[in-house]
Amino acid sequence: MGKWWGVMLEEYLPALVHVVVGIGFAVVALLTNFLLGRAGARSKAKDTPYECGMLPAIEEQPRFSVKFYLVAMLFILFDIEVVFMYPWAVVFREYLEREGVLIFWSMMGFIGILLVAFLYALRKGAMEWSR
């Protein structure tokens, strides 16, 4: 058990370093902003987004366009595709040696069907933002 965990931890070390660097970057950026930003005196007017000009008349949160819905749904659909590609990528080499090229064509068929979906969305202009 102990040895197994040792191996695991060694494998996860890059991921851990990644997380630590990410958190460290965020902390340093926030801290620098906080420390350097204290140079001037703060007031209520200075904390507003615009120091001069008209007061913003619209609500603080604008309504979101329905285009976001399209992007979100397309993201989910192709996310599911990636879910199937994950075990495929893990077993690919071993399967190829043991059972043959079926695994390759199986995934090609799957991706081919989804390529039709992608081309349909592209042709219908679903990816064009300014329409």
Added chain:
Amino acid sequence: MQLAIFWIFSVLMLLFAGLVVVMRNPVASALSLVMCFICLAGLYFTLDAFFIGIIQILVYAGAVMVLFLFIIMLLNLKEEVARRLKLSAFFGGGLVLCGFVYAMVKAVINLPEVWQTAPKLETGGISDVARIGFKLFETYNMPLQIVGVILLVATIGVVFLSSRQLR
């Protein structure tokens, strides 16, 4: 070591789950839920369930959370205004909660299964992801293609429904 990681992820998960309730900004709540899901995925990893851990991140923290954020945008939810805590309501709610927790603990403690540790899963040196992969491509090739067709239909439906003036 495993136990330490379990406790770290559990405490973080409960912390973020609490933040989901406490946060007044709905977007902040949703992002806390993402962190909660990621900690849950960490728990799955410590149990050697790598596939379900990755699915937890890809589908729950990714796809489902996109839907949650979309609902927040669609309904134009704003930051909740702080409400004054009513003392009587607070104590009444606390009393109900205590009774509920007491009943739950009493029911769970009497189950003999709670005190047993399940035997370790026999993996035979093959990870669960590889197992699922072999099963998928040995036995379920045709269903995989059918899943592809279902996703194709869903894509066409989404594109068709969300844009009125199509070319």
